[in-house]
Amino acid sequence: MAEEQQNLEQNQHERPMSFMAMVIWTGFFGGIFWSALGYLCYLLNFTNVSPNVILEPWALGDWKREWLGIVISILAIGVLSIGAALLYYFLLRKIKSMWAGACYGIALFLLVYIVLNPIFPGIHPFWDLSRNTLVASACLYVLYGVFVGYSISYEETELKNNNQVQKEASS
Numbered sequence: 001m002a003e004e005q006q007n008l009e010q011n012q013h014e015r016p017m018s019f020m021a022m023v024i025w026t027g028f029f030g031g032i033f034w035s036a037l038g039y040l041c042y043l044l045n046f047t048n049v050s051p052n053v054i055l056e057p058w059a060l061g062d063w064k065r066e067w068l069g070i071v072i073s074i075l076a077i078g079v080l081s082i083g084a085a086l087l088y089y090f091l092l093r094k095i096k097s098m099w100a101g102a103c104y105g106i107a108l109f110l111l112v113y114i115v116l117n118p119i120f121p122g123i124h125p126f127w128d129l130s131r132n133t134l135v136a137s138a139c140l141y142v143l144y145g146v147f148v149g150y151s152i153s154y155e156e157t158e159l160k161n162n163n164q165v166q167k168e169a170s171s
């Protein structure tokens with residue numbers, strides 16, 4: 001009877017996602033969510049930079065400016081965001097402050113808009129961008145950094161606390 005109780009579906013426990021899988025999903029979701037919000041900012045004329053600038057150096061044709069190009073651009077940013085989340089994981093995951101994520105977002109903003117700017121013909125030189133574009137884009141990058149950073153740091157702290165509780169319980 002006890003064996004039958006253990007096999008019942010309601011008595012089965014779901015295995016938690018590995019920490020690395022959580023980092024990957026956080027990066028992917030963060031990239032999709034914040035680039036979609038960036039596209040909304042573009043549609044509302046808060047910024048002159050659309051997510052499809054990521055396709056401009058590599059894709060030919062006008063399709064990249066239409067809905068398919070926007071969807072593929074947002075997904076591509078999600079995939080690239082996995083790398084950004086992994087970078088945060090390796091460098092800053094132990095920092096518990098949201099300011100680490102905000103600074104990380106600013107660093108990503110400066111990387112894209114100053115260092116990588118020549119790669120993207122759809123982004124004007126940094127000093128030629130409008131104030132609205134700079135402020136809206138910087139805010140999106142800061143929010144992205146806080147989202148990714150806080151999510152990863154929070155999970156790191158939770159994992160450490162759970163391991164410590166398990167060690168104390170087994171002693």
